[in-house]
Amino acid sequence: MKSCLPPDPNPVKPRHALPPNACDAHCHVFGPADVFPYAPDRSYTPPDAPYEHLLKLHDFLGLQRGVIVQASCHGTDNTAMIDAIARGDGRYRGVAIVDDGIDERGLEALDEGGVRGVRFNFVQHLGGRPDMKVFWRVLDKVAQMGWHVVLHLDAQDIVELNDDVLAKIKVPFVIDHMARVQAAKGLDQAPFRLLVALMRDNPLAWVKVCGAERVSVGKRPFDDAIPFAQALIDTAPDRVLWGTDFPHPNISKDMPNDGELVDLMFRFCPDEGLRRKLLVDNPARLYDFA
Numbered sequence: 001m002k003s004c005l006p007p008d009p010n011p012v013k014p015r016h017a018l019p020p021n022a023c024d025a026h027c028h029v030f031g032p033a034d035v036f037p038y039a040p041d042r043s044y045t046p047p048d049a050p051y052e053h054l055l056k057l058h059d060f061l062g063l064q065r066g067v068i069v070q071a072s073c074h075g076t077d078n079t080a081m082i083d084a085i086a087r088g089d090g091r092y093r094g095v096a097i098v099d100d101g102i103d104e105r106g107l108e109a110l111d112e113g114g115v116r117g118v119r120f121n122f123v124q125h126l127g128g129r130p131d132m133k134v135f136w137r138v139l140d141k142v143a144q145m146g147w148h149v150v151l152h153l154d155a156q157d158i159v160e161l162n163d164d165v166l167a168k169i170k171v172p173f174v175i176d177h178m179a180r181v182q183a184a185k186g187l188d189q190a191p192f193r194l195l196v197a198l199m200r201d202n203p204l205a206w207v208k209v210c211g212a213e214r215v216s217v218g219k220r221p222f223d224d225a226i227p228f229a230q231a232l233i234d235t236a237p238d239r240v241l242w243g244t245d246f247p248h249p250n251i252s253k254d255m256p257n258d259g260e261l262v263d264l265m266f267r268f269c270p271d272e273g274l275r276r277k278l279l280v281d282n283p284a285r286l287y288d289f290a
Helices: 051-061 079-088 104-112 132-145 155-161 176-180 190-201 223-235 258-268 272-287
Strands: 023-027 065-069 092-096 115-121 148-152 173-175 205-208
Touching (some): 023 051, 023 272, 051 065, 051 079, 051 258, 065 272, 079 092, 079 115, 104 115, 115 132, 132 148, 148 176, 155 176, 173 176, 176 190, 190 205, 190 223, 258 272
Parallel strands (some): 023 065, 065 092, 092 115, 148 173
């Protein structure tokens, strides 16, 4: 079983102040394992990154809100996330991983705990495509809750899923990490052209312009990801989100520095009005922040 590197323990202070109620729309809590054990069938084991670590980082960076995304290492046991949301006292929302056995009572409990969406992994190293019958049944349940679905995809999945899956989803859906397109293949690569078209044409489609370290050839400060983020923001400024991805599981290239990621965001979104949409207005709308 693969072990993950820890995050950079020394984030730099961002060069610019973030606006009030800026939201980290993609972050995780891991463990601590002696309180919130990891799933026995996980594909990787992260270092513990509990709520206290996330809170310290957000306070340091100036992020007043966050969306805690359930990661595959905790499986369908969402208790670490729910605990963190409760301790945040309104500061956090969540995205859960659920299975086909979830019932209305279970969904209502998650909703009351601050969850506003479910996540499905399609990424090959995390197990590949889920059982699609389960996927569609869960989406039917999600629709009744007024939630959305988060899709963790590889770039080629955009091509393979575009007509048979993405075009048929009837709830808002959020694509993680710019669909993990590869910067080295350029803006004209087929997956990115399809992603831009999807964002232009489908009002249910959202995308996170984060995960620059996963898009980049892998060298800080990941500036080769900038044109991709800019294109997506320009295409759908009202349906883009940004996040740190702290504590950066499964990074095998350069480990990002979270303060540098904030600075990178300012470089690809220099316009104050667009930045307010990206960091404040869009996540507030999708995640029901007061």
